[in-house]
Amino acid sequence: MEDYWLCYLIIFWFVLLIVQKVVINLYWRPRRIQNHFLKQGIRGPKYNFLLGNLKEIADLQPSSSQHFSLSHDIVPRAFSFYHHWKNIYMVLITLNFLLIICAAFLVWFGPTVRVSISDPTLIRDIFLVKSDSFEKIETPPSAKKLEGNGLSSLRGEKWAHHRKILTQTFYSENLKLTIPMMGKSMKDMLTKWSSKMSKDGKVEIEVSEWFLSLSEDVITHTVFGSSYEDGKAIFELQAQQLVYATNAFHQVFTPGFRFLPTKKNIISWKLDKDVRNSLMKLIEHRKKFLECDQSEEGPKDLLEVMIKASNSTYSNSAIKVDDIVEECKTMFLAGKYTTSNLLTWTTILLAMNPHWQQLARDEVFNLGMILNESLRLYPPLAATIQRAKIDTKLGTLNLPQGTELLIPFIGIHHDAELWGDDVNEFNPGRFARGVAQEAESPMAFMPFGLGARHCIGQNLPIIQAKLAIAMMWMCFSFELAPTYQHAPTILIFLCPQYGAPIIFKKL
DSSP, X not given: OHHHHHHHHHHHHHHHHHHHHHHIIIIIHHHHHHHHHHTTTOOOSOOOTTTBTHHHHHHHSOOTTOXXXXXXXXXXXXXXXXXXXXXXXXXXXXXXXXXXXXXXXXXXXXXXXXXXXXXXXXXXXXIIITGGGEEEOOOOHHXXXXXXXXXXXXXXXXXXXXXXXXXXXXXXHHHHTTHHHHHHHHHHHHHHHHHTOOTTSEEEEEHHHHHHHHHHHHHHHHHHGGGHHHHHHHHHHHHHHHHHHHHHTTSOOOTTGGGSOOHHHHHHHHHHHHHHHHHHHHHHHHHHHHHHOOOOOSOOOHHHHHHHHHTSOOTTOOOOHHHHHHHHHHHHHHHHHHXXXXXXXXXXXXXXXXXXXXXXXXXXXHHHHHHHHHHHHSOSSSOEEEEESSOEEETTEEEOTTOEEEEXXXXXXXXXXXXXXXXXSOOGGGGTTOGGGSSSSGGGOOBTBOGGGSOTTTHHHHHXXXXXXXXXHHHEEEEEOTTOOOOEEEESEEEETTOOEEEEEEO
8 A cells, every 4th residue: 555655756856846847837937037138128019838939930921821011011921910010119218328229129929938139239248248158059959950060059168170172162262163064054944944945035934943944954953063973862852851841831730740640741751761871871871982983173063072071081070971960961951942032022023023134134243232132131040049158148138048139131131220211112222332331330230140150151142133134135035923922932042932933024
């Protein structure tokens, strides 16, 4: 009998510990954090047990069937919760006895609080002045499995070592060696478009899909080089994986659902295994090839650079085969969608503003201004999240260790206080004096991030976009198709929800 009572007592204490943990983490801790920031003048929507503000965020998201005009005021649609709550909770704080506006507020993603920061001075401190006090948050396991545990997810010494190695691939001088390959891919695409022309010299093309294929071709060459054909087959498998990940964005999140043996999960697991096994085989094959061929001709592809690094030793951060696999997966996702979306949005903007097509034909240097304005209005990533590694002072704010900061690139790029009353107009001329002079603060333009962890591959989409757009408008003039629906949507990257049908006319 005593044994039974002992078992009951153990179970009771076990249940009590779980209840205590739930109450502390899901009730008392959030309220303590909310009060901590309220004393500093930082407010936000009320925390709701367990869910935080997730329900309100979902409710604020516009219906997919809702019609939107051809306006570049896209924050209310693409980043609706930020737009809604910033306007409500923007506060006045005291700094050096002056009353100033601080665009900061709290938002709860479940029991995790994030402080939205869009003040350029504070952003400078986060990424530059006090960068040692902050770190990028860990990528969720479901996303990491798809995008790879590569450079964007790494930290500390390993991150620094990988970045130093990978930089060799993305030097401008190395990327310039890939221009003939980029030009050939673009020429082949334009030839296919021309073959579809009607007798009146016009054709409607849904460019987003074409640019995805073009970008995939270029990033495959950049990552795999001479192993292009094998690499292309591997990336096709990863592209199939992305379809399942994208579908998950439209579903209600259920904890643990990704572990259940559903039909879609089983297919996704198999694709992940196939991608990994194929990459491992390719790496071993390329290793043997490099042992026999030591020539230095042509551009350095990422696979070659990492394999050579794996043959040398560097303390505890030596490059392993698993590291190479993860970096290949990461570079495919980031490189493909960053470049294709830049090409797509720039084409849409030029189709809306045909006079800029002619200006760019007359003076090619205008192309850099056009790409910057496209990146301002439609940045590849809507936001990034940083975490305070220690208790930190940020401006007048006291941030406890572990506080997550939401930095909304898309909101900052569309802030009239920083860019002026024409903030939502397509005006490449604002960049005529260069990137550093275009806004009230140089921190207002961050299409590829800021500081030490800015996008390592940002030269690749710029070079490819300049070449592709220049070749395109040498052959065609273009305008929006009547079927085009303007619906910027965030699915990992900022993309047009209904594609980008464009009418091209032979010059």
